[in-house]
Amino acid sequence: MDAPVPHPTLFLLGASHQTAPLALREKLSLNQERAAAFTTRLQQLPGVRECALLNTCNRVEVYGVSADLPTLASIRAAFCEITGCTLAELDGACLQLANGEVIAHLFEVASGLDSQIVGETEILGQVKAAYAAAQVRRLTGPVLNRVFQKAFQAAKHVRTHTAIGTGQISIATVAVDLAEKIFGSLEEIKILVVGAGEIGVKTVQSFQSRGARSITVASRTLAKAEVTAAQAGGWAASIADLPETLAAADVVTCSTSAPGAVITAVMTATAMHRRPSLPLFLIDLALPRDIEPAAGKLPNVYLYNLDDLAEIAEENMAQRKAEVAGCRAILAERTVALWHQVAPYLHAQVPFAGTDGSAAGTKDPRPAAPPSAAAHPPAPPP
Amino acid sequence: MLPLFTDRFFIWAGALLYLAGFIAGCATLVRRVPPDRAQTMLNTLLVGGLLLQMSGLYLRGAATGGCPLGNKFEIVQFVAWSAMVLYFVVGPAFRVSLLGLFTAGYAAVLALVSLLIPAWDAMRGEKLFGNNPWVELHASLAVFSYGVFGILALTSLMHLLQNFSLKQKQLNGLFWFLPSIKALDQINFRLLATGLVILSFSLGVGATWFCQDIKSVDSTKLLATAGVWLAYFIVLLLRWRGRLYSNRFAWVCIVLSLLAMLSLGPVNASRHATHPMTVLAAP
Numbered sequence: 207m208d209a210p211v212p213h214p215t216l217f218l219l220g221a222s223h224q225t226a227p228l229a230l231r232e233k234l235s236l237n238q239e240r241a242a243a244f245t246t247r248l249q250q251l252p253g254v255r256e257c258a259l260l261n262t263c264n265r266v267e268v269y270g271v272s273a274d275l276p277t278l279a280s281i282r283a284a285f286c287e288i289t290g291c292t293l294a295e296l297d298g299a300c301l302q303l304a305n306g307e308v309i310a311h312l313f314e315v316a317s318g319l320d321s322q323i324v325g326e327t328e329i330l331g332q333v334k335a336a337y338a339a340a341q342v343r344r345l346t347g348p349v350l351n352r353v354f355q356k357a358f359q360a361a362k363h364v365r366t367h368t369a370i371g372t373g374q375i376s377i378a379t380v381a382v383d384l385a386e387k388i389f390g391s392l393e394e395i396k397i398l399v400v401g402a403g404e405i406g407v408k409t410v411q412s413f414q415s416r417g418a419r420s421i422t423v424a425s426r427t428l429a430k431a432e433v434t435a436a437q438a439g440g441w442a443a444s445i446a447d448l449p450e451t452l453a454a455a456d457v458v459t460c461s462t463s464a465p466g467a468v469i470t471a472v473m474t475a476t477a478m479h480r481r482p483s484l485p486l487f488l489i490d491l492a493l494p495r496d497i498e499p500a501a502g503k504l505p506n507v508y509l510y511n512l513d514d515l516a517e518i519a520e521e522n523m524a525q526r527k528a529e530v531a532g533c534r535a536i537l538a539e540r541t542v543a544l545w546h547q548v549a550p551y552l553h554a555q556v557p558f559a560g561t562d563g564s565a566a567g568t569k570d571p572r573p574a575a576p577p578s579a580a581a582h583p584p585a586p587p588p
Numbered sequence: 589m590l591p592l593f594t595d596r597f598f599i600w601a602g603a604l605l606y607l608a609g610f611i612a613g614c615a616t617l618v619r620r621v622p623p624d625r626a627q628t629m630l631n632t633l634l635v636g637g638l639l640l641q642m643s644g645l646y647l648r649g650a651a652t653g654g655c656p657l658g659n660k661f662e663i664v665q666f667v668a669w670s671a672m673v674l675y676f677v678v679g680p681a682f683r684v685s686l687l688g689l690f691t692a693g694y695a696a697v698l699a700l701v702s703l704l705i706p707a708w709d710a711m712r713g714e715k716l717f718g719n720n721p722w723v724e725l726h727a728s729l730a731v732f733s734y735g736v737f738g739i740l741a742l743t744s745l746m747h748l749l750q751n752f753s754l755k756q757k758q759l760n761g762l763f764w765f766l767p768s769i770k771a772l773d774q775i776n777f778r779l780l781a782t783g784l785v786i787l788s789f790s791l792g793v794g795a796t797w798f799c800q801d802i803k804s805v806d807s808t809k810l811l812a813t814a815g816v817w818l819a820y821f822i823v824l825l826l827r828w829r830g831r832l833y834s835n836r837f838a839w840v841c842i843v844l845s846l847l848a849m850l851s852l853g854p855v856n857a858s859r860h861a862t863h864p865m866t867v868l869a870a871p
Contacts, residue, residue: 273646373764390768485769506834510756518759573799 213274214255214552215345216349219281220267220313223322223535226299230460233291234299237260240288247284251346253277258340258345258354260315262332264322267301271349271552278302298580305552307543313537316361318370321544325370325526330361348551353544360540370529373522377405377515378412379439380522384515385413385457388485388508393417398455400424400445400469401462405491409459410438422451426462446538453477460496468492471500478504489515595647596703598764599665600642603699606672606692608631613689620757630688637692641699645669652758654719658712660856661702663731667849668698670735671742678739684775685767687852690742723797729790730813736783740776741845745837747772750853751835773834776841777827784820791817800834812851819844 219235236244241261248257248268254277257270268285272278282300284384286293312362314320316333322367337354340346365371374380382392389395397418399406402425410421421440425431431442443451445468452458452473462468469488474497478486482508490497490511502509609630617625645665648656656662675691678684702708746766753763767775791813798805823840826832832840 257688384754384759386768387750387759387766390771483773483827483830484833502755505836510757514757518757521760 213271215275216270216305216308216353216548216552217272218267218269218301218308219278220260220265220301221286221296221299222265222267222301222320225301230291230295230299231264231406232455233295234266234285234289235263236266236289244285244288245343245345247288247337248281249343251277251279251280251284257345258336258350260333260336262329265315267315267340269308269350269353271347305549306541309356309539309544310537311549312353312357313360314534314540315405316357317364317533317537317565318361319364319530319533319537321377322525323489324530325375327365327371330358333361334358340585349548352548352551356540356544360537363540364533364536368529368533370526370533373525375519375523375526376412376514377491377519378409380515380518381409381413381459381510382416384508385487386416386508388487391417393419395456396420396422396454397440398422398424398443398451398458399434400448400458400496401464401492402430402461403461403463403491406459406461407434407438409461409489410440414438415459418457422455424448424451436520449473449476453480455486456484457487457489458497459491462489462496463492464496465494466551467498468496468500469498471498471504474498474501474507475504478507482506542580595644596639596653596709599648599699600644600703602639602644603636603696603703605637605640606668606696606699609637610689610696613686613692617689617765626686630692634672634675634688634692637695640667641665641669641672652712654862655724657727657731659709660853661705661709662712663852663856664698664702664708664849666728666731667735667738667852668695668702671695671698671730671738674735674739675727678775678779684743684746684771685765686746686762687739687742687767689787690746691739692740694738695813720797722793726790726794726797729786729793733783733787733790734852736779736786737841737845737848740783741842742778743772743775743779744841744845747776747838748835748842751838773837776837780820780824780827780841784817784824787817787820808857809855812855816844816848816851819847 221231224232235257241259244256248254248259248270253273255271255273257268260267260269266285268281270281272281282293282561285291286296289416299354301311311320312333316330318325318329320325321329333354335476337346337350340350373385385392385395392413393415395418397410397413397420399410399421402423411571414421417503421435422443423431423435423440424443424445425434426445427489428442428444431444435442439498445462448469452469453476458469460468474486474488485508488497488501488507490509493512495511497509497511499511500510501507612633613626613630616629643654645662648658648662661841663727664752671691672695675687677686749763750766750772751758751768753766754769757869763809766772794805794813797808808825823832823837827837
C-alpha cells in the first residue's frame with residue numbers, strides 16, 4: 207500500500223473564550239517569554255512552513271501552513287510542553303480548522319465578530335501586532351501574508367459598511383458618547399468628579415481619552431481628592447464646596463458611597479440659575495443614588511444613572527449582535543474568493559525552518575532564494 | 589423654448605428632486621447608514637433641485653423683468669430657494685448633521701404646496717418694484733431673511749428632538765445622528781442674528797424709499813413686517829441676556845417662523861391692493 211501523500215494545509219490550532227472556560231484559558235495563556243519560546247518551537251518544527259501566533263487575553267491561536275497532518279500533533283505537543291497543560295485538557299478546548307475555515311475564522315476574529323464583546327476594535331490591533339511579530343521573525347510567507355492582509359481589509363470593510371462597531375458598550379464610554387451628544391467637542395468642558403471611587407476615575411479616563419482636560423475631583427476628605435486629582439491631572443476640592451463647583455461644571459460624575467443624595471434638585475436648580483443657558487450633564491454612578499432624580503427634570507439638565515447607561519450599553523450590544531449575520535455574509539464572499547487565490551500557493555511552498563533547530567530571530571532560517579521559479583509562483587496581486 | 593420647458597416645469601422638477609432627496613435621506617436613516625455616508629447622494633439631489641428651481645425662477649424673472657416675487661407662489665418658492673442656498677452655506681460651515689435632510693423636507697413641502705395651490709399663482713402683481721432696484725433689493729432680502737428664519741426653525745426643531753431624545757433616553761435611529769445640543773444652540777443664535785441683520789438691512793433700504801413715497805406702502809404690510817422684525821429682535825435680546833434658552837428658545841423660533849410665513853399672506857395682499865394685477869395662464 208502506498209504511503210499517503212503529504213498534503214500542505216492552511217491550519218488553525220487554538221483556544222479562545224468560545225472553546226475554553228476561564229480556568230483553562232488561564233492555564234493556556236502565554237506570557238511574553240512563553241510566547242517567544244513557543245514561537246521558536248514552531249519555527250523548529252520541520253513540517254511548519256509558515257506560522258503566526260495570536261496571543262491575547264481571550265485567545266491563543268496558531269495560524270500556519272503545515273506540510274502534513276502529523277505536524278499538527280507536534281504543535282499540540284509543543285504547546286502542552288510550554289504551558290504545562292495535558293493533551294487531554296488541550297483537546298477538550300482546542301479549535302482546529304483547516305483551509306477555507308481558517309480564513310473565515312481569521313476574518314471573523316479580525317472583524318471583532320468572534321470577540322467576547324462583539325464588534326470591539328482592540329482585536330484588530332492585536333491581530334495586526336501578531337502578524338507584524340511573525341513578519342519580523344520571518345515566519346510568514348505568501349499564504350499567511352495574503353490571508354492576514356486580506357483579513358485586515360475585510361475587517362475594515364465590515365466596520366465601514368455595517369453597524370457592527372456603532373454604539374458604545376461600556377458604562378464609561380456610553381457616558382462619554384452622551385456627553386458628545388450634549389456638548390459636541392469635549393476639549394473645553396469642565397468635569398467634576400464627586401467621590402474618588404474606581405468607576406468615577408475610569409469614567410474620567412474615558413473623558414480624557416476624548417480630549418477632556420479640565421478635571422476637578424471633590425471628595426469628603428480633601429487628601430483623598432488630592433490623590434485622585436493628581437492621578438487624573440486635575441484639581442481637588444472639598445465636597446463642602448459642591449454648590450460652587452457644581453455651577454462651574456459641565457459634566458458631573460457622582461460615585462460616592464453616601465447613603466443619601468449628595469446632589470439635590472434644589473442644589474442643581476441653584477447652580478443652573480447661575481448658568482441657565484449652559485447644559486449640565488449629571489452622571490450618577492452610585493448605588494444608592496447620589497443625585498436626586500428630580501434634578502433631571504430641570505431644563506438643560508440631563509441626568510443618567512447606572513441603569514440608564516447600562517440599558518444603552520445593552521441596546522448597543524443587541525444592535526451589534528443583530529449585525530453579525532450580515533457581517534458573516536459579507537465575510538463569506540470574501541473568504542471564498544480568497545481561498546481560490548490562496549489554494550494554489552499551498553502546494554508551492556518550502557519549509558522556512560530547517561531541522562537543524564537554528565535559533566529564531568537570529569537569522570533568516572528560510573532559503574535566501576527560491577529553489578526554482580516553478581516552486582515559487584509570483585506573489586498574488588494585491 | 590419648447591412649451592414643455594416652462595418655468596413651472598423646472599420648478600416642479602426641482603421640487604421633486606427635493607422630495608427625492610428627503611425620501612432618500614430617510615431611507616438611509618432607516619437602513620441605519622450614517623448620514624455622512626449618504627451625504628453625497630443627498631447633496632447631489634439637492635444641488636440638482638436647486639439648479640432646476642433657480643432656472644424656473646430665472647425664467648419667471650426674465651419674463652417679468654424683475655425678481656420673481658409677484659405673488660404668493662413666487663414668494664414661497666423664493667423662501668424655499670433661500671433656505672436651500674443657506675443650507676449649502678451653513679451645512680459645510682457648521683457641519684450640521686441631518687440639516688440637509690431637514691432642509692430637503694422643508695423645501696419640498698414649501699415648493700410642492702405652492703405648486704399644488706393654483707390660486708397662489710393665478711395672478712401676479714405688475715411692476716411691484718416700480719423699476720427701482722433698491723425696492724427690489726429690499727423685497728428680495730426680506731424674503732431671503734424668511735428663508736434664514738426657516739432654517740432657524742429647522743435647527744430649532746432638531747434642538748427639540750435632540751433634547752427629547754436625551755431627556756427621554758431614546759437615542760436610537762434618527763436621534764443618534766442629530767448634532768449636539770450645544771452646537772445647535774450656537775447655530776440657532778447665529779442664524780437668528782444673521783436673519784435679523786438681513787431683515788434689518790432690508791427694512792432699512794425699504795424705509796429710505798418709504799419715507800420718500802409714504803403712500804406706496806400699505807399699513808398692513810408695514811405692521812406685519814415691523815412686527816416680525818420686532819419679535820425676532822426681542823427674541824435675540826432675550827437669548828443674548830440668557831433669559832430665553834434651550835427648549836423655550838427653540839419653540840419660540842419655530843412659532844415665529846410659522847407666523848412670519850403666515851404674515852406673507854397679508855403682505856402680499858396689501859401689495860396687490862396698490863399695484864395692478866395680471867392674470868396668468870392656467871398653470
